[in-house]
Amino acid sequence: xxxxxxxxxxxxxxxxxxxxxxxxxxxxxxxxxxxxxxxxxxxxxxxxxxxxxxxxxxxxxxxxxxxxxxxxxxxxxxxxxxxxxxxxxxxxxxxxxxxxxxxxxxxxxxxxxxxxxxxxxxxxxxxxxxxxxxxxxxxxxxxxxxxxxxxxxxxxxxxxxxxxxxxxxxxxxxxxxxxxxxxxxxxxxxxxxxxxxxxxxxxxxxxxxxxxxxxxxxxxxxxxxxxxxxxxxxxxxxxxxxxxxxxxxxxxxxxxxxxxxxxxxxxxxxxxxxxxxxxxxxxxxxxxxxxxxxxxxxxxxxxxxxxxxxxxxxxxxxxxxxxxxxxxxxxxxxxxxxxxxxxxxxxxxxxxxxxxxxxxxxxxxxxxxxxxxxxxxxxxxxxxxxxxxxxxxx
Numbered sequence: 001x002x003x004x005x006x007x008x009x010x011x012x013x014x015x016x017x018x019x020x021x022x023x024x025x026x027x028x029x030x031x032x033x034x035x036x037x038x039x040x041x042x043x044x045x046x047x048x049x050x051x052x053x054x055x056x057x058x059x060x061x062x063x064x065x066x067x068x069x070x071x072x073x074x075x076x077x078x079x080x081x082x083x084x085x086x087x088x089x090x091x092x093x094x095x096x097x098x099x100x101x102x103x104x105x106x107x108x109x110x111x112x113x114x115x116x117x118x119x120x121x122x123x124x125x126x127x128x129x130x131x132x133x134x135x136x137x138x139x140x141x142x143x144x145x146x147x148x149x150x151x152x153x154x155x156x157x158x159x160x161x162x163x164x165x166x167x168x169x170x171x172x173x174x175x176x177x178x179x180x181x182x183x184x185x186x187x188x189x190x191x192x193x194x195x196x197x198x199x200x201x202x203x204x205x206x207x208x209x210x211x212x213x214x215x216x217x218x219x220x221x222x223x224x225x226x227x228x229x230x231x232x233x234x235x236x237x238x239x240x241x242x243x244x245x246x247x248x249x250x251x252x253x254x255x256x257x258x259x260x261x262x263x264x265x266x267x268x269x270x271x272x273x274x275x276x277x278x279x280x281x282x283x284x285x286x287x288x289x290x291x292x293x294x295x296x297x298x299x300x301x302x303x304x305x306x307x308x309x310x311x312x313x314x315x316x317x318x319x320x321x322x323x324x325x326x327x328x329x330x331x332x333x334x335x336x337x338x339x340x341x342x343x344x345x346x347x348x349x350x351x352x353x354x355x356x357x358x359x360x361x362x363x364x365x366x367x368x369x370x371x372x373x374x375x376x377x378x379x380x381x382x383x384x385x386x387x388x389x390x391x392x393x394x
Contacts, residue, residue, distance in 0.1 A: 024055060027062035038093035040086060047082035048089055054078070070291035074356045083360060084333065087367025135216055136349065138189070140342035141335050145191040146216070149247030149277060150328040150376045154394075159334040162327070167195040170244060173320065173380055173393045174273050176200040180241040183207075183267055185233045186248025190217030190226065197224040205240070207231040234259060236267055242275075243268050249278035254301045257311035265315045265383060273382050274316070278303060279328070280375040296361050308379065316381040319390035325375035332366035 032042055041049050052058075054077040060068045072078060080086050138146055143163045151162025152169050170192065176182070178201030184193050187206025190213075196202040203225040208214050214230040221228065233248075243264050252260050264274050281302040293300070312318065336359065343355060368374050380390065 024059050027058035028055070031058055031061065035090075038089045040089055048080065048085035050078050050080045050086060052078045065290065067290035067294060070295065070357075070360055073360050074353050076356070083363035084336075084366040084370070087364050088370045089367075091368055091371035091373050135189075135212055137346060140346060141339045145194065146189040147191045148188055150279075150324070151331045151334075152324060153327045153330050154324075159331070159338075162331065162334075163191070164195075167192055168199070169393065170246065170275055170277065170378070171196055171200050173378065174242045174244060174275050176202055176242065178202070181205070182242045182244060183236065183238075183240040185236075185243065185245040185263075186251070187213070187217055187228060188247070189213050190220040190228060192244065192246055193217065193226045193228070194221050194224060197221065197226050202242075205229065205236075205238070207233055207236060234263055236263065238267060239269055240267050241269050241272050243272065244275045244277075246275075246277040247279075249276055250300060250302055251297070252301075253299060254303065254307060257303065257307055261311045261315050264381070268383055270383055273319070273380060273386075276308070276377070276379040276381065278308075278377055278379075280305065280308075280323075280325075280377045282373070282375065292361070295357055302374065305377075308377075312381060316383060317385040318379060319382050319386055320378075320380040320392045322378040322392070322394065323375050324378075325369055325372065328374070328376045329366050329369040332362055332369065336362040336366065 035042065035050075042052055043049065054072075057072045057077045060072055060077070064071075138148065142148055143151075143159045145160075145163060145167070147163040147167070150166065151159060152166035153162045154165070156162035156165050174182075176196060180200075180202045182193075182196055182202045182204045184196075184204055184206040187193055187204075187208050190206060193204040193206045196204050204221075204227070206217060206221075206226065206228045208217065208228070208230060209232060211230060214228050217226075217228040233245075249260065268274055279302050281304050284304045284307060285302065309318065339358060339362065347355065365374075369376075382390070
């Protein structure tokens with residue numbers, strides 16, 4: 001047993017829970033012990049130290065886990081100057097290794113801090129809950145093309161440059177050429193469809209489950225050979241030279257991974273290529289974290305490597321796998337900076353509670369990618385294998 005686990009063990013002698021109700025002092029002590037292992041101090045003077053405004057937060061979080069932690073922040077019960085640094089430290093500390101399997105109640109508490117930061121969904125509900133919040137919000141937060149996925153920062157200095165580089169990276173990996181017909185699954189506000197049509201001369205069909213996105217994407221691409229549909233990807237039956245999905249697979253749901261790959265195979269020409277751009281988990285995790293499930297991305301799930309390969313097995317050949325997960329930390333911090341700067345122009349249409357919810361979401365996710373608890377993968381697939389081999393593009 002390591003020293004951290006020994007410290008946790010001594011907590012049980014401090015307070016007994018004979019009535020079934022957790023005492024404030026017990027909850028307070030357990031939380032501070034856990035945070036100490038990550039070099040985080042309640043009411044400390046460093047940017048990542050949380051400041052508690054209501055002592056009821058300890059009992060609330062102890063009983064309600066991560067959902068209660070996020071809601072307590074939204075309610076103003078605690079604050080933190082640098083939420084991204086707080087979440088990074090808590091995730092980097094691997095506190096679950098110190099707690100051990102027998103500490104079920106404390107593991108429930110620990111999950112309030114070590115959050116699964118990214119999000120996923122599968123039906124029209126996520127469009128209504130998340131993407132239809134208002135185009136004004138995303139216009140202010142995102143880059144000029146409104147790309148709502150990880151940028152590629154290798155040679156970029158600004159968010160606009162990083163997103164342009166990512167779109168071009170996808171096009172080069174797909175070996176796009178003039179006249180090709182491309183299916184964009186989860187087309188968002190039309191950024192990739194616009195870019196592929198303008199820069200590579202392609203004809204694009206984009207599908208989305210968000211009405212706001214469909215309207216905006218149609219307007220963005222109105223003078224291009226682009227068709228935007230409010231449609232579920234499973235309803236697409238045509239054949240395409242290329243199939244791409246950027247930041248949508250997180251919304252599929254693990255029970256639908258095989259179905260997704262079957263749709264790609266069905267829609268892809270025999271000599272075609274497909275690219276899957278998705279957030280990834282380094283292991284198969286539990287269901288969606290409760291706070292993210294309720295407030296940000298309903299019904300979602302982040303895939304592991306094994307789940308992706310199992311879904312594609314005997315349907316598609318994997319040609320390339322590229323991980324640039326750390327770039328999502330920088331992307332999220334750029335989004336957060338834009339959101340904070342734009343808030344004075346947005347606050348008349350959104351509540352103060354929404355402001356706290358949205359920044360909590362962005363900084364929580366940034367901390368997770370910084371700690372490498374989540375990854376960003378681009379996977380290139382083909383129906384039968386590329387003749388004379390596929391040359392990787394970076």
